[in-house]
Structure formats: structure tokens, C-alpha cells
Amino acid sequence: MNMLSEVDVEKKLYPAPDQPKAKMKGDNVSVFYGAKQALFGVSLDVPEKMVTALIGPSGCGKSTFLRCLNRMNDTISICRVTGNITLDNRDIYDPKIDVVQLRARIGMVFQKPNPFPKSIFENVAYGPRIHGLVKDKHHLDEIVEKSLQRAGLFTEVKDRLHESGTGLSGGQQQRLCIARAIAVSPEVILMDEPCSALDPIATAKVEELIDELRENYTIVIVTHSMQQAARVSQRTAMFHLGNIVEVGDTEMMFTSPTEKRTQDYITGRFG
Amino acid sequence: MTTAYFLILALLTVSWFLVGRQRASSIAGADPASLHSLPSYHGLFLAALICLPMILIFIVGAPLAERYIEARAFSGLDPATISDELGRSAVLRDIQSVLAGNYAGTATPELTTAASAYSSAASITSWLLLIAGIAAALVAAMFGFRLIGPEFRARNSVERLVKYILLACSAIAVLTTVGIVFSVVFETIQFFSKVNPIDFLFGLQWSPQTAIRADQVGSSGAFGIVPLVTGTLLITVIAIAVAGPLGLFAAIYMAEYASPRTRSIVKPILEILAGIPTVVLGFFAALTVAPFIRGSGESIGLSVSSESALAAGLVMGMMIIPFVSSLSDDVINAVPQSLRDGSYAMGATKSETIKKVILPAALPGIVSAFMLAISRAVGETMIVVMAAGLAANLTFNPLEAVTTFTVQIKTILVGDQEFDSAKTLSAFALGFVLFFFTLVLNFIALQIVKRYREQYD
Amino acid sequence: MTDIASTNDIPVTDTPRDALVKKRYRAERRFKFYGIAAIVLTALFLSVVLLDVLFKGIPAFSEYRLDLKVVADQALLDPQKTGDRTTLLAGNYDKIIRDALAAQFPDVTTRADRRALNGLLSSGAADDFRRMVSNNPSLVGQELTVPVLLSDDADQFLKGYQTNEIVLKGTGTLTQTLNGDAYALRSSGDDFGKAFQEIQAFLFQRLDRLHTEIARLEKTLQGMEGDAAESLRGQVDTYKAEAETLNARISDANTAIELDDKLPSLLVNVNGGTIKATQISPAGVDGTKLITPKSAEPASPGSWSILTLVTPESNRRVQDQAATWLEQLKASGTIERGFATRFFTSGDSREPELAGIRGALIGTLWTLAVTLILCLPLGVGAAIYLEEFAPKNRLTEVIEININNLAAVPSIVFGLLGLAMFLNFFDLPRSAPLVGGLVLALLVMPTIIIASRAALRSVPPSIKEAALGVGASHQQAIFHHVLPLAMPGIMTGTIIGMAHALGETAPLLMIGMVAFIVDIPGGITDASTVLPVQIYLWSDLPEVAFQAKTAAAILVLLVFLFVMNAAAIMLRRRFERRW
Numbered sequence A: 001m002n003m004l005s006e007v008d009v010e011k012k013l014y015p016a017p018d019q020p021k022a023k024m025k026g027d028n029v030s031v032f033y034g035a036k037q038a039l040f041g042v043s044l045d046v047p048e049k050m051v052t053a054l055i056g057p058s059g060c061g062k063s064t065f066l067r068c069l070n071r072m073n074d075t076i077s078i079c080r081v082t083g084n085i086t087l088d089n090r091d092i093y094d095p096k097i098d099v100v101q102l103r104a105r106i107g108m109v110f111q112k113p114n115p116f117p118k119s120i121f122e123n124v125a126y127g128p129r130i131h132g133l134v135k136d137k138h139h140l141d142e143i144v145e146k147s148l149q150r151a152g153l154f155t156e157v158k159d160r161l162h163e164s165g166t167g168l169s170g171g172q173q174q175r176l177c178i179a180r181a182i183a184v185s186p187e188v189i190l191m192d193e194p195c196s197a198l199d200p201i202a203t204a205k206v207e208e209l210i211d212e213l214r215e216n217y218t219i220v221i222v223t224h225s226m227q228q229a230a231r232v233s234q235r236t237a238m239f240h241l242g243n244i245v246e247v248g249d250t251e252m253m254f255t256s257p258t259e260k261r262t263q264d265y266i267t268g269r270f271g
Numbered sequence B: 001m002t003t004a005y006f007l008i009l010a011l012l013t014v015s016w017f018l019v020g021r022q023r024a025s026s027i028a029g030a031d032p033a034s035l036h037s038l039p040s041y042h043g044l045f046l047a048a049l050i051c052l053p054m055i056l057i058f059i060v061g062a063p064l065a066e067r068y069i070e071a072r073a074f075s076g077l078d079p080a081t082i083s084d085e086l087g088r089s090a091v092l093r094d095i096q097s098v099l100a101g102n103y104a105g106t107a108t109p110e111l112t113t114a115a116s117a118y119s120s121a122a123s124i125t126s127w128l129l130l131i132a133g134i135a136a137a138l139v140a141a142m143f144g145f146r147l148i149g150p151e152f153r154a155r156n157s158v159e160r161l162v163k164y165i166l167l168a169c170s171a172i173a174v175l176t177t178v179g180i181v182f183s184v185v186f187e188t189i190q191f192f193s194k195v196n197p198i199d200f201l202f203g204l205q206w207s208p209q210t211a212i213r214a215d216q217v218g219s220s221g222a223f224g225i226v227p228l229v230t231g232t233l234l235i236t237v238i239a240i241a242v243a244g245p246l247g248l249f250a251a252i253y254m255a256e257y258a259s260p261r262t263r264s265i266v267k268p269i270l271e272i273l274a275g276i277p278t279v280v281l282g283f284f285a286a287l288t289v290a291p292f293i294r295g296s297g298e299s300i301g302l303s304v305s306s307e308s309a310l311a312a313g314l315v316m317g318m319m320i321i322p323f324v325s326s327l328s329d330d331v332i333n334a335v336p337q338s339l340r341d342g343s344y345a346m347g348a349t350k351s352e353t354i355k356k357v358i359l360p361a362a363l364p365g366i367v368s369a370f371m372l373a374i375s376r377a378v379g380e381t382m383i384v385v386m387a388a389g390l391a392a393n394l395t396f397n398p399l400e401a402v403t404t405f406t407v408q409i410k411t412i413l414v415g416d417q418e419f420d421s422a423k424t425l426s427a428f429a430l431g432f433v434l435f436f437f438t439l440v441l442n443f444i445a446l447q448i449v450k451r452y453r454e455q456y457d
Numbered sequence C: 001m002t003d004i005a006s007t008n009d010i011p012v013t014d015t016p017r018d019a020l021v022k023k024r025y026r027a028e029r030r031f032k033f034y035g036i037a038a039i040v041l042t043a044l045f046l047s048v049v050l051l052d053v054l055f056k057g058i059p060a061f062s063e064y065r066l067d068l069k070v071v072a073d074q075a076l077l078d079p080q081k082t083g084d085r086t087t088l089l090a091g092n093y094d095k096i097i098r099d100a101l102a103a104q105f106p107d108v109t110t111r112a113d114r115r116a117l118n119g120l121l122s123s124g125a126a127d128d129f130r131r132m133v134s135n136n137p138s139l140v141g142q143e144l145t146v147p148v149l150l151s152d153d154a155d156q157f158l159k160g161y162q163t164n165e166i167v168l169k170g171t172g173t174l175t176q177t178l179n180g181d182a183y184a185l186r187s188s189g190d191d192f193g194k195a196f197q198e199i200q201a202f203l204f205q206r207l208d209r210l211h212t213e214i215a216r217l218e219k220t221l222q223g224m225e226g227d228a229a230e231s232l233r234g235q236v237d238t239y240k241a242e243a244e245t246l247n248a249r250i251s252d253a254n255t256a257i258e259l260d261d262k263l264p265s266l267l268v269n270v271n272g273g274t275i276k277a278t279q280i281s282p283a284g285v286d287g288t289k290l291i292t293p294k295s296a297e298p299a300s301p302g303s304w305s306i307l308t309l310v311t312p313e314s315n316r317r318v319q320d321q322a323a324t325w326l327e328q329l330k331a332s333g334t335i336e337r338g339f340a341t342r343f344f345t346s347g348d349s350r351e352p353e354l355a356g357i358r359g360a361l362i363g364t365l366w367t368l369a370v371t372l373i374l375c376l377p378l379g380v381g382a383a384i385y386l387e388e389f390a391p392k393n394r395l396t397e398v399i400e401i402n403i404n405n406l407a408a409v410p411s412i413v414f415g416l417l418g419l420a421m422f423l424n425f426f427d428l429p430r431s432a433p434l435v436g437g438l439v440l441a442l443l444v445m446p447t448i449i450i451a452s453r454a455a456l457r458s459v460p461p462s463i464k465e466a467a468l469g470v471g472a473s474h475q476q477a478i479f480h481h482v483l484p485l486a487m488p489g490i491m492t493g494t495i496i497g498m499a500h501a502l503g504e505t506a507p508l509l510m511i512g513m514v515a516f517i518v519d520i521p522g523g524i525t526d527a528s529t530v531l532p533v534q535i536y537l538w539s540d541l542p543e544v545a546f547q548a549k550t551a552a553a554i555l556v557l558l559v560f561l562f563v564m565n566a567a568a569i570m571l572r573r574r575f576e577r578r579w
């Protein structure tokens, strides 16, 4: 577990001058898929109202770590998580925590847009409904509209709210998924390569959106595009083979990475 | 009374669902998000609390009540008339018809007393049951009602219950097997207390009709299953001789030669054939194929029984063609393309590739397809009931009449049976052998298929 | 396929190697031919089955009725003039109908003849009449034309199943001479010569067949010994004697032939009467009357005819006398053929012409309703549990193996389960749709579980993840999203399972659904039967008319199956989602 100390060292070397409050904290997180270990005691703080990017070559455990943050890994029967993850200093793996309520506070957007095969309205309304956030029909309309607006989709779809969500273009679908996630007013939004299935224009739109959402939400985004990490994030964590190699302010990471591996990765020499 | 009980149950369930939901909503007030679970989960929670005790009380109470009612009704009767099961049920029928007012003739005074005792006991117990059920339900509901609150995890409780219900659903499948085993095993054991298992397994004569004269074979009929085994075997062999080549060649053609268009025509044909009820095929076998075979046999000077094994076997073979072909089609398709490519690359023709590469590779799957087909043929009932006879001839001549396990089970058990006679029990023993045999065959076949699939996955 | 065929283009030269290649291609073609042959044979079999049933069954959808003019006699139907429905239902309609029929045949006077004439009518002949009058009491006392159902034998005769008929129109003038009871008919043309030749030809045929049979038996006799041989030899001798007599009868082309009941019947229709020939010579026939001709005048050419009923009387259920009556009724235009609505509206009966499938259909509906209500929730519940909640352990594995095996257990074994458990142990009613439905539910549950699991598995996990991502619980994700999306697949599997249940017979025999039940079942605990079992029951009955009924019931069953399967296919096509 010498990686741990490395991270500690790194933290000491680059103390952020105005270290913001950590919304979530992962401490010594290890993940096992059956006998196979995918994460080796990773520790990472997620600062509040900022975008944290997780980068690294594929298969290094970025998605795995992300899915630990809202306990999506619970749905994989062979998956076992050890270590400590907190949200506002509360252990999210505490048996007393209701995972369903947890996921209402930590929303997620997936790699491939996955709207429900239902109407656009129903897609967004589903979350608020099951969480009992709706007072009446009018209130629901309001929530849906606001969420779509925040996701920058409202003007495009306001005339066809009751048409199927699967009929939208890929970029629109992904923004619909973001709208769906923010409809339950989460505090944290996790995004797993949200643009990897989108074309450049749609990507730009989603990136713009992420930048706007930063005001209200804490965001963790997995991306394999360095440029994207540089464009949207303030903090970046570099993963490699189930470990965090380096973590720091994005600007710093891209201009003067301390680690050779980070440098290689950023300049495209591997991964 | 059962209806009333369940009507009240339904009524209480629905009303308490509404109560629970309303209560949760009003607790939440203007801020619905303050509740852990949606109000409807609180409602469902209460509904479940009503349902479960009421159903439980009914399941336990109803048989008890019935016993009590019968005991009261029988108390004033002559013990001789109610000494056995048959007498008791006859008296009960009489009581019921007296109560319904359609008793034929005039009821004896004892019977009238018994009837009135019966009806008073019935009304008392039904009221008791109802009151007990409602009381238990209300207690449970009040308890649940107090739990309702912002922190109460109604959803989790309901979901736990749902999960148990789902588990119970899949347990039904296991219970079915257990039920089958129990229903045949008990009777089979009883049967073997009357008939020596050795005689059963190796006896050459089958005539379950209990003998009237003492000089007939065995004073209680003869229960040797060898003629049934040979009969079943004969028909199965004929069926497989038809379905094996036809099904296998059809599968090979479908998998390797046929264009998608041909497939789209032939597949439905096979599916239609597979979907034809066996009673229809039995009708065809008995009324068209058997006379035809008999006629053509006689025209070339052969004497053919009108219920020949050949007719039943041929039609049964036709029945299992789709079975063989679809299973074989599957396994042939599962052979990886790389094996085919390897063979073609050496300049082998298609048929050479099939014979030398694909079939050997698919052999385990094809063997298991045949095993499943055999098990199907052995267990098939209607075709043989209608087209094969009852005569337990020990023969391998396909032109003669033979009989099978299923025919005998059907013949013995259809119609009035004497309870516990060796004849009736023998049907269960046959059923046991049939079940055991097909189970083993299926199990082995399915394991082979599973292993085979894993190999190419 | 093409990649190999293209090698054909390689130029062929006459080296041994090429001979081998040729041989290999021949083998290739042969192999492919086997495949095609297998498929063609199978398709042929299927079409033979379907066509056979179709041809046998179609006639049962129509029936022959007699339109009889009757007076709804007050004295017989409602002597007290109550106009009350119960009284009207109990009226003696049979007598009215029988009297009206007898009135059409003044010859019929003896009791035996009356009985034979009434035999033309179904035992339910008065049903329609009764229904008409009891539904409309104002008809009492009026003259009506009522449809009267004929007996199954008469119906079969009219449909042409009892015998072929040949009609020869008379070309000469026919004279009748009455000598006591015997008629002698002579024609000025060669009409009877032709008929005579037909009879002769028939006798020759019989002789031929006898000779073949004798030859066959003698061949079997060779090398045979003992009692069996003895009895066979006796048989041969009888045949030989018979052949001898036959030979004598046809030795002379001009001697008259006695017409017994083993020869075709010759009926001469003349002047509104019918004479049955007892002896024929080329010159004419001698015979007895079946219906007295209205006059003894000579009949002009074309006004009389010879009707040959080819099947000998002894092989026919409708005798010459009855056949004559039927022919006369037909000629008078009062017999009509109509759609047998009765087949769909009445329950089972011992009389083929009255038997219908209503009872079996309703029984089937009740049974399938019980099956569906039980096996759909249970099957889907089990599938959800196994697919989504079951921990991966030995128990789950046992359940899975168990379900797969259960799907292959012979159906009759489920019947044993039903008999031992539901009837004998739980004391549920015999022959009831409740028990039938229970047994069938257990029988098709594995099918539904397997289909439902496949359907659930085909819903992409991303949908479930999406729901979980917004904070739905596992069960909410399944019940709100996965299950609705899997529903078309589940419904398709369920329909296929129900179609299977619809055709299932054996287990229902075990639990007593084979009883002869006339009443239409009114609920799930009433004794009833189901369509396939009805088919089985009818197929076992000796009356020929029931054969057609059986085939007709099969057609109805097949139509139901067809509709169900078509629905399943439609559902699959319409809702199938490609992810």
C-alpha cells in the first residue's frame, strides 16, 4: 500500500491554497469482483461544487470507483467493497443508510444514454415521483420543466414532452438523462464518460452544461479525453491499474504533472 | 361462508390500504419529501398486515372447523353407519341434501337431528372464524398504524414481503416435483406390500384385472411389467426410427443448407406440427393410419392387427420430428464457425464438413436431443391410448398389438377405481417407473446439453 | 453454399482424381437431397393430417332437416289453455311431428312400419318445434312449418356416406303387372339390360375377390399345422363353396339373378311409387312395393327411373324402405341441408345428431381461466425471483435444474399428481375445471418461467441501472421498468403455454374429466369436460356420425390453437424491441 503514502506525499507537496470543503471522501477503498481485485485502497476527496475528473487508461478502475460513490456496485452480486466512503462525513456503507435515499442524493449519468422507453416527461418525472417529492400535478410539471431547463433541453423538447425519450438524438438523450438525474435535486452527480457516445457538437453542449451545473452541484466525471478533463474539471485524479497515481488541481496536473506516468498519459504516450 | 370471509378480507385490505396511505400523507403534510417511504407503501404495509393473519387463520381454522362440524353431526348417529370413510361421506351427502331441501324420500329422525346439529355447528364455527380473523387483522393493523411516521421504512418492509412471495413462487416448482414424488411413492410402496417387486419387474405377464376365479394367474391379477416394457420399447424404437433420421436431416438442412427464406417457411411448418395436440394425432393414427396399414398389409398377404404397434409408432415418430429437429438445429448452430471454416479451407465439401466435422462436434448435443425425444415418446399418452391396444402381448412384431406404460396407467385409473386395490396401486407403480425413467433420461440429457453449451461459450 | 459451388468452374479432366471429385459431388447432392426429402416428408405428413381431419370434419358442420307442416294442436300441447311456459315445454310435440310425417306416407300402417318411419327422425326432432312454441305461445293452434332434425343414420345417408347411388332414367315405356303382392315391371327399352350388366359386374368383382382371398389363405396354409391350420382350412372351404354358388349364378348371361341383401339394391321409381326389385333379368324386374304407385298406368319414357344403391343392404344402416322414404321426401323438396348451429350450442349427447361441443368449450374456458390465473402470476413471480433476486447458491441451482426437468416430465404424471394430491388428499371435486386448471397450471408453469426469464434477461441492464441511478429501489426498478418491457415476451410465452394447456388431454383423463356430461358447466367446481377430452371420448364411439363430429371438434380445437399462436406471433412482431 505504498500508493497511499504517495498520495499523502502529493497532498503535502501541493496544498491547495483555498482547499474547499470535501463533499465526499473515499478512504482506502478496495473493490473485488469475485477473486479479482479492481481497486487497491484508493483514497480521494471530492470537493463541493466543483467538477472532479477521473482519468486513466481503460480498465484501470475509474468506473468502479465512481460506482462505489453511489453504491451502484451493490447491484453486482460478486462485487465486494472495503474501505470507507463518506458523504457529508457520513459513512454511506453504514447498514443504517438506505441506499435508495442515498442514490437520490447522488445522481448518476451513464456512458451510453439510457432514457427509459417512455415519454420525455415520464423520464424526468419518474425520480420525483418515487421519492415523493411531488405535491401535486402542477408541482410535477414545474419540476420537469425546471429540470429540463437546467439541462438545457427544454426549448428543444417543450413541444413534444409526451413523445418517447428514445426518439431524441444521442446528445439530447444524454441531456435528458442529466435532466432526469437533477430532477430529484441531488447534491452530487456522477457521470461515467457521458460524452463517449456523442458527436463533437453534442459533446460541446454537454460540456457546457456540466460547467453550468457546477454552480449548484458537486460533480464527478469519468473521462478518457484529456481535453475534456482540462475543459470541464477543476480537480483531476489520475488512475492506473486500480490505484490513484496523482491527484490535484486540473490546471496544475496538465501543466506540471509530478508523475512520469501522468505525463506520459497526458501527452498520449500510453492508454 | 368462504366467500363471505374472503369478501370481508378484501374489503378490510382495501380500506386499510387507504387508511395507511391517508395517514402517511397527513403526517407528511406540506412536505411529502419528509417521509422515508411513499404514502402508498404505508398503505400496502397495513394491507399486508391485514391479509396475512386473516389468511393464516383461515388456513388453520377452516379444517379444524370442518372436523368440529362433522363430529357434532355424527355424534347422534349410529356408529355403524359412519365406521368407514365411504359411510361418512355418504352421510355427509345426505345431510347436505337434507339441508338444501332436496333429499330424496323422507329423512329419518336421526338424520334430521344430525342435519340440524350440522347446520348449527356450521354457523357457529363460521362466525367464530370470521370474528377471530377480523380481530387478529385489526390488532395487527392497529399495531402497524402506530408505526406509520416519517422515519418508518414501510417500503423496505413491503419489499421484503414481496421478495418472500417471489421466493414462494419459485418454490412452487420444487413443491410440484416433491408432490409428484410423494403421490407416486406412497402408493408404490403400498403396492409393493401386496405384490412382490421381483414379480413386478421381471414378470412376463400383465393382467391387472383382479381375478374372479381362483385358478387364474395369481389371485390378484398378474403384475409383470416386461410386456409393457417391450411394448413401450417397440413403439419408441419405431418412433425414433422415423423421427431420428427425418428430424436430424431436417435439422442439418435447416442449419447448413437452407436460405433464410426457406427457413422462414420450414420453421413454421415444424412449429405447427409440434403444436398439434396429441389427441388429434391419436385420432389420425387410429382412424386413418391404422386402417391404411392394415389394408396394405392384407393386400400383400400379411395379417396386421387393427391396433398395430406400427401405426402408433409411425405417428408418434412424426410427432417428435419437430422436437428432434429443433433441438438438433440448436446444437448444430452452436458449433463455432471456425470449425467449419477450417474444414472448408482444406477443400472439403459441405456434406463432408457436416459428416466429418460438424456432426462429431455436435454429437453430445444430438445424443441428448435423442434422449429427450425418447423420453417424450415413452411418456406420450394419447397417441398410444387411441391407436395402440390394451393387449399386453410380449412381442417384437410391429404388426401386432402391444400396450405401453401410459396406456395401462390411463386404463386403470380412468373410471371408477376401487381404493387400495392392487390394480389401482399398480398404476401408481407404473407411474413411478415412468417418472423415474424419464427424469433420469432428461436429467442426463440436460446435463450433457449444458456441458456442451459451456464448451462452446 | 456459394463458396463451394463455385469450385464447379474448375475445368474437369479425366484423371482418377477428377473421378473422385465427381463422386464427392454426387455424395454432396445425395446428402442435400436427404435433407430436402426429410423436410418434404414432414410437410407432407402435416398436410395429410390436416386435410384428413378437414375432409372428415367439414360435413359435421351441416345437418339435414325436414321442413314439416304441422298444426300446433292445443289438445296435445296445452289442453287447459294456460299459455304457461312450463306447460308448453311439457307438451307432446313428438306425437304431432310423428303424425305429420306419417300422414305423408299413407302406406305406413303397421306398428313396425310406423316405428321404422319414426326412426328417420332424431330423438330430439321436436326440440326446435318445442322451442318455437314455448317462446311464442300465440302459435298454439296454428299451422306452422317446423324444422325437424333427422336421425344420424338418415343424415349420413343423405350426405352420401352410406352408399353410392346410380340413377338410370327410363328410356322405354314401363308397364307394371300386379300379381298378388308381386309387381312385374317390363320396359320397352333396354333399361333393365343395363342394370342387369351392372349387377353381373358386381358379382364378377366379388368372385375375383374371393379367388384372391382363397389364394392368399392357401399360401398362408402351406407349412402350417395344428388347430389354426384346421380352422383356416375350414375358412378356405367355405370360401370355395361360396365361389361355386357365385359361379353358378353368373354362368348364364340371361338367367335372372335373385337380388338378396348382399347385392346392390335396385329401386324402380314409377308413378310416385317405388318398387324394390327382388329378381332381375335383362327383360325386366320382379319386385315388391315399398311405396305404392299412384296408378298402374304404363309410364312414359323419362318419367320413371331405376335407382341403384350400390352398397348392399346388409352393409348399410339405412335399409331400402327407409332409403325410399328419404328419397321421396327429398324429391318433394321438404328436406334441406343447413348449418348445424346445434354443434356449437348444445352439450354432449348419446345421439350424434344432437351432440355439440358447447359443454366442452365452456369447460375448456373455465379450466384455462383457472390455469391462467394461477400460472401467470406464479410463473412470472418465480422468473423474477430467479432472474433478479436469487442468490447464486446450490439451492437456486437445484430450483433451476428442477424447473428444466419438470418441463420434460410426461404429462400423464401430472395427472397422477392431480389424482393423488388434489382429489384423494385435498378432496377437491372430481371432473372439475378447478382441478383441471390446477394440474395444467403446474404443467405449463415451467414453460412460462423459462419464457419469462428469457424475456426479463432480454431487457438491457442499462434500463435497470438508469432507474437505480435516480434512486429507485431494486424492486421499483424491476416492477416499474424491467417487467413492463419484458411483458410482450412474457405474454408470448404465456400464450404458447396456454395453447399447450389447451391441447393437453392425458392429465385431465386422470382427474375424471372424461365423464359423459350433458349439462353446460356453470362454474369451476361443476363437473365438466374439455375440448380435447371430448375429442377423445367421441373418437371412441361406434357410430360413424361421431367420427365426423370428432373431426369437426378437432377443427374447432385447431382453429383456437391457430388463433392463439397467431396472437403470440403478432405480439412478438408488434412489440419486439431491438435494443
Ligand SMILES: Nc1ncnc2c1ncn2[C@@H]1O[C@H](COP(=O)(O)OP(=O)(O)O)[C@@H](O)[C@H]1O
Pocket (backbone or CB within 6 Å): A033, A036, A038, A057, A058, A059, A060, A061, A062, A063, A064, A065, A076
Ligand atoms: N462486473 C464486473 N465483473 C467483473 N469484473 C469487472 C466488472 N466490472 C469491471 N470489472 C473489472 O474491473 C476492472 C476495472 O474496470 P472499470 O472500472 O470498468 O475500468 P474503467 O472504467 O476504468 O475502464 C477491469 O479490469 C474490469 O475487467
Ligand SMILES: [Mg+2]
Pocket (backbone or CB within 6 Å): A059, A062, A063, A064
Ligand atoms: Mg469505464
